[in-house]
Amino acid sequence: xxxxxxxxxxxxxxxxxxxxxxxxxxxxxxxxxxxxxxxxxxxxxxxxxxxxxxxxxxxxxxxxxxxxxxxxxxxxxxxxxxxxxxxxxxxxxxxxxxxxxxxxxxxxxxxxxxxx
Amino acid sequence: xxxxxxxxxxxxxxxxxxxxxxxxxxxxxxxxxxxxxxxxxxxxxxxxxxxxxxxxxxxxxxxxxxxxxxxxxxxxxxxxxxxxxxxxxxxxxxxxxxxxxxxxxxxxxxxx
Numbered sequence: 001x002x003x004x005x006x007x008x009x010x011x012x013x014x015x016x017x018x019x020x021x022x023x024x025x026x027x028x029x030x031x032x033x034x035x036x037x038x039x040x041x042x043x044x045x046x047x048x049x050x051x052x053x054x055x056x057x058x059x060x061x062x063x064x065x066x067x068x069x070x071x072x073x074x075x076x077x078x079x080x081x082x083x084x085x086x087x088x089x090x091x092x093x094x095x096x097x098x099x100x101x102x103x104x105x106x107x108x109x110x111x112x113x114x115x116x
Numbered sequence: 117x118x119x120x121x122x123x124x125x126x127x128x129x130x131x132x133x134x135x136x137x138x139x140x141x142x143x144x145x146x147x148x149x150x151x152x153x154x155x156x157x158x159x160x161x162x163x164x165x166x167x168x169x170x171x172x173x174x175x176x177x178x179x180x181x182x183x184x185x186x187x188x189x190x191x192x193x194x195x196x197x198x199x200x201x202x203x204x205x206x207x208x209x210x211x212x213x214x215x216x217x218x219x220x221x222x223x224x225x226x227x228x
């Protein structure tokens with residue numbers, strides 16, 4: 001149980017394009033979804049928290065206009081990297097939870113984004 | 117502020133050895149949860165355990181065991197009789213009333 005699917009797993013695109021990453025909870029309803037960014041050999045850094053039907057809460061230093069998050073349903077959240085540039089290249093991981101911070105987060109497999 | 121420290125950046129052992137991964141945390145919350153996650157080379161994070169701040173009982177799950185000591189703010193993870201498949205990066209994480217905070221991770225390599 002508690003399966004989270006993230007798609008695509010790998011994407012390469014040209015600088016200036018926008019990339020959408022989907023995160024789906026397959027067998028449970030996720031009231032909260034999280035988006036993380038991980039640089040090589042580093043830890044996960046929370047980018048934003050999203051609750052179904054409301055605006056995402058972004059961490060300090062994360063550009064909300066650059067990283068658009070939509071949490072349209074209890075099973076789907078999307079992260080759109082707008083006008084991506086090489087510095088946006090990273091490993092992006094989503095997670096989903098049935099409750100607040102005390103509940104375990106179940107992670108997707110991650111998306112490796114490479115901007116040329 | 118919450119903080120998780122995993123002092124061991126990398127550990128390398130030979131298969132069948134026991135290995136302990138250290139985790140020390142800081143928080144002002146009286147109620148909090150501690151987690152361990154495994155990240156194999158493929159990248160996904162695998163949830164291993166959650167422990168709340170009021171439960172200091174140690175836990176054993178097969179070859180895995182966890183030692184929670186509130187007095188030293190530590191939540192260490194031991195793998196007994198390690199196997200090559202245990203090779204991964206292991207993250208300790210803390211969740212209080214705010215977000216989940218991860219340690220820097222310990223890269224564990226089990227050599228055959």
